[in-house]
Amino acid sequence: GEPAHGIAFGSGMAAISAITQLLKAGDHILAASDLYGGTGRLFDDVLSRFGVETTYSFLGEGNLEECARDETRLLWIETPSNPLLHIHGIEALAEKAHERGWLVVVDNTFASPLLQRPLELGADIVVHSTTKYISGHSDVIGGCIVVRDDDLAERLAFLQNTIGAVPGPLDCFLTLRGIRTLALRMERHCDNAELLAERLAEHPAVTRLLYPGLSDHPGHEVAARQMRRYGGMISLEVEGGEDGARRFAAASRLFPIAESLGSVSSMINHPWSMTHAATPEERRLEVGVTPGLVRLSVGIEDAVDLWNDLERALG
Structure with a gap:
């Protein structure tokens, strides 16, 4: 595929949190109903205090319209989802989201980059908990974001550094070693x-x-x-x-x-x-x-x- 930018974080939630820092008060997230509990907790208990609202939906082909708002900025999905292994059609959802000017975020943790390439299917931002398959040995906590757009990469790298959501060197070493297998x-x-x-x-x-x-x-x-x-x-x-x-x-x-x-x-x-x-x-x-x-x-x-x-x- 085309060149992409990867940004490493101290945990999957640090990476997810950084993506949400692209938003401002008054913005809205449309999220799939079945998300990792930690993501929902961030949306419900933290972002809500900063004026960012989240709507949860089953995201069938038809109901994006019902949940869309003028303030919607992000469409957030996991596929396969945690824990119900729900499959969202990335290409179809990305097409609809882009018609409205939203960014599409795909949490690709369950699939790994080996089994699924969301950027090639139209996603704007891919996030992983590298703690899981990418490292693969239960000895790392980490996260990463992958994007194609240079401007988006620059904004996220700025956030990673500014928020302090950076990973430690040993975790990075172990993650790189895990990727080999x-x-x-x-x-x-x-x-x-x-x-x-x-x-x-x-x-x-x-x-x-x-x-x-x-x-x-x-x-x-x-x-x-x-x-x-x-x-x-x-x-x-x-x-x-x-x-x-x-x-x-x-x-x-x-x-x-x-x-x-x-x-x-x-x-x-x-x-x-x-x-x-x-x-x-x-x-x-x-x-x-x-x-x-x-x-x-x-x-x-x-x-x-x-x-x-x-x-x-x-x-």
Whole structure:
């Protein structure tokens, strides 16, 4: 692709925060309903105090118009989203947003640059928590922003320096080292996740299985168009609601309970009580983050070992 600018930050949230500093009081963000809890918390509890409002929407093709305001400046999406793995068509949304003069921000953390290239699909700003797949070894906290536009890059680099959201040198060293194996790691994450998703979908204790690589996933066709493969994240609901989810998470031996994701090591998360506890309950339920939802970050271990562990944990 064309040359782009990359700007490194001390965390994914530092990068996200810097993007929002492009705005001024009175501006408006239109965001997808299902976002990482930390992003929603920033929008709701911090930006709101500075006069920047956010509207959350499912962003179907038709309802951009309903949510658009004269003050809208940013369209904010994650695809696949956290934790429901919702797929947003970047190209179609970017086209509509650009007709109105908005900037399009895509959080590409779940896909990684290897599986999805939002700038090539029309996004203006791509943000990653490099803590996750890019570093890949659970030993870094970092973030980055990638943009094509020179002026935008200059403004964001100014903010990075001025706000002090800079990363430390060791984190940068570890991140660069992680990137060397990104291609190898992502292939294995995808191989393992595809196998586990197919088997979990057949398991009687699993009541709902979300993985964009399965043909019955509502976003499968769009994902097939805009992603190279479908990623290493799986979400599922198990029988027994919150108790069932917690029991399942606790019973697994190879998937330790953790908030993070995107590491060579597998992890399991209970969004209701962990990553999305900060999201208002009403919005959690509205988007489908239920008490029984479990999110798996599938690592690069032996796929059969992982399956045997999950099967045992499901009872």
